[in-house]
Amino acid sequence: MGLNSHKYIFVVGGVMSGVGKGITTASIGKILSARGLTLNLMKIDPYLNVDAGTMNPTEHGEVFVLDSGLETDQDMGNYERFLERDLGPEDYMTSGMVYRSVIERERNLGYGGKFVETIPHVRDEIVARLKLAAEKSGSTVSVIEIGGTIGDFQNELYIDAGRVMRLMHPEDVLFVMVSYLPVPGTIGEMKTKPTQNAVRQLNSYGVQPDVIVARSTHALDAKRKEKLAIWCNVESDSIISAPDVGSIYDVPLNFERDKLSDILLQKLGLTPVQEEDLRTWREFASRAHNGGEEVRIGIVGKYFDTGDFVLSDAYISVIEAIKFSSYALGKKLHIEWLNAKSYQQNPDTVSELANYDGVLVPGGFGETGVEGKIAAIKFARENKIPYFGLCYGMQLATVEYARNVAGLSGAHTTEIDANTPHPVIAILPEQVEKMKQKAYGGTMRLGAYPCELQEGTIAREAYLKDSISERHRHRYEVNPEYIERLEKAGLVFSGRSPDGRLMEIAELPRSEHPFFLGTQFHPEFRARPLSPHPLFTAFIKAASERAA
Numbered sequence: 001m002g003l004n005s006h007k008y009i010f011v012v013g014g015v016m017s018g019v020g021k022g023i024t025t026a027s028i029g030k031i032l033s034a035r036g037l038t039l040n041l042m043k044i045d046p047y048l049n050v051d052a053g054t055m056n057p058t059e060h061g062e063v064f065v066l067d068s069g070l071e072t073d074q075d076m077g078n079y080e081r082f083l084e085r086d087l088g089p090e091d092y093m094t095s096g097m098v099y100r101s102v103i104e105r106e107r108n109l110g111y112g113g114k115f116v117e118t119i120p121h122v123r124d125e126i127v128a129r130l131k132l133a134a135e136k137s138g139s140t141v142s143v144i145e146i147g148g149t150i151g152d153f154q155n156e157l158y159i160d161a162g163r164v165m166r167l168m169h170p171e172d173v174l175f176v177m178v179s180y181l182p183v184p185g186t187i188g189e190m191k192t193k194p195t196q197n198a199v200r201q202l203n204s205y206g207v208q209p210d211v212i213v214a215r216s217t218h219a220l221d222a223k224r225k226e227k228l229a230i231w232c233n234v235e236s237d238s239i240i241s242a243p244d245v246g247s248i249y250d251v252p253l254n255f256e257r258d259k260l261s262d263i264l265l266q267k268l269g270l271t272p273v274q275e276e277d278l279r280t281w282r283e284f285a286s287r288a289h290n291g292g293e294e295v296r297i298g299i300v301g302k303y304f305d306t307g308d309f310v311l312s313d314a315y316i317s318v319i320e321a322i323k324f325s326s327y328a329l330g331k332k333l334h335i336e337w338l339n340a341k342s343y344q345q346n347p348d349t350v351s352e353l354a355n356y357d358g359v360l361v362p363g364g365f366g367e368t369g370v371e372g373k374i375a376a377i378k379f380a381r382e383n384k385i386p387y388f389g390l391c392y393g394m395q396l397a398t399v400e401y402a403r404n405v406a407g408l409s410g411a412h413t414t415e416i417d418a419n420t421p422h423p424v425i426a427i428l429p430e431q432v433e434k435m436k437q438k439a440y441g442g443t444m445r446l447g448a449y450p451c452e453l454q455e456g457t458i459a460r461e462a463y464l465k466d467s468i469s470e471r472h473r474h475r476y477e478v479n480p481e482y483i484e485r486l487e488k489a490g491l492v493f494s495g496r497s498p499d500g501r502l503m504e505i506a507e508l509p510r511s512e513h514p515f516f517l518g519t520q521f522h523p524e525f526r527a528r529p530l531s532p533h534p535l536f537t538a539f540i541k542a543a544s545e546r547a548a
């Protein structure tokens with residue numbers, strides 16, 4: 001099982017979920033890359049879904065799409081943003097994928113008549129995938145987040161894969177445990193016991209953590225650090241204080257305050273290529289706290305109400321993309337979540353959009369709130385409020401324009417109304433076949449596709465080039481039969497597929513509207529902290545001009 005001295009850092013969670021394992025993994029990637037190392041960051045999701053594409057975003061957060069078209073967990077988005085690098089399909093793994101490969105191999109007699117068993121065969125498949133990802137990425141270090149919490153039945157196999165890798169190559173494998181230290185209100189003291197117990201449980205799998213990241217509302221004090229060191233058997237220097245922070249982009253900087261990159265490099269026996277270079281990152285992170293004039297953006301969506309809570313996880317890449325552009329323009333961002341369902345019930349209430357500097361309709365599926373979104377788009381268009389539509393937001397802007405400007409009454413997308421007199425958004429024939437076979441998983445138009453931009457348009461001005469590549473995730477498209485009529489009515493298709501068949505960007509000329517633009521693709525998947533997305537920047541710029 002030669003690892004060729006490639007290094008692997010496993011990140012596991014103790015005590016409870018949702019305390020920042022993904023951001024820890026991303027931040028470890030950031031600080032090690034700031035020392036000149038090349039890395040790949042990996043996410044393991046222990047559920048049986050083959051990819052994240054079939055999961056409900058309200059419950060599981062955004063589906064993040066890679067260039068390759070693989071539909072992954074939102075953590076992969078954070079990894080790409082922190083690392084400022086595209087990740088490959090090998091960098092994501094679910095139990096569904098792992099078991100599928102093993103079962104397919106068995107069906108092809110790939111195990112030569114042997115019993116096929118969870119240990120070793122499934123575990124070996126995991127190890128093989130980890131090694132393949134390392135090889136494909138050409139990196140020196142892989143940082144691998146194992147989803148779930150220690151004690152979950154379904155992630156044991158992955159921890160065991162790490163254990164076996166360490167057994168074979170003790171000098172090449174590290175375990176970082178991200179734990180949580182509660183400060184119960186009634187006691188007012190930070191408690192270490194749950195972390196001690198989590199470490200014991202990890203020990204029971206044969207794994208000793210090398211580093212503990214101590215998440216809490218407060219910073220870890222010397223007394224508790226000592227206590228953890230003694231009871232968890234971890235050097236006190238390797239216990240990193242990770243209090244809550246205002247912005248996730250401060251986390252790598254906090255880690256470096258405790259010299260985490262030095263600790264990891266030393267434990268892995270790696271020599272850094274350079275002194276830490278987080279200068280540009282530090283400047284970027286400080287802009288998150290020091291914005292100038294406020295810009296108010298209203299996001300009209302549907303995936304954020306769960307019981308009594310409002311969750312914005314379904315749109316995380318959109319929010320981050322808006323942030324990067326706002327920070328770059330020196331603005332202070334204010335985002336408000338506007339529920340399309342309530343606009344649908346009370347259409348008059350869309351007039352509240354006049355209080356915003358920009359309106360955005362993000363990606364979405366299905367019928368819920370659709371008329372509310374269309375009403376919002378109409379209001380933004382008529383009142384010249386900057387409007388940015390992403391995927392569904394572009395399709396519905398086309399529907400709105402068709403109905404209210406091009407005179408195509410009753411126009412719709414066939415996703416919602418199969419019998420509309422004017423199917424301006426329709427499904428392509430190849431997709432119809434897939435739907436008939438109920439082949440829903442991984443069958444949309446997915447991943448990076450090229451797009452040609454038209455001279456003299458907002459899109460072309462923003463990108464400053466003629467051809468671009470952006471990531472997609474949709475089944476429906478602008479119906480080619482309606483393009484001419486929509487263009488005659490004033491809608492400009494400023495981005496098209498190279499063969500001219502697919503409409504990728506729709507916009508209105510500046511003379512008509514300060515910024516009315518929609519993309520069939522998802523530009524948010526390509527926005528990065530230090531290189532904000534040009535279309536988001538153009539949108540925020542237009543919004544701040546309205547604010548001024």
Ligand code: GLN
Binds near residue numbers: 362
């Ligand atoms: N529901 C639309 C489609 O499938 C849009 C999808 C999206 O917004 N990602 O084409």
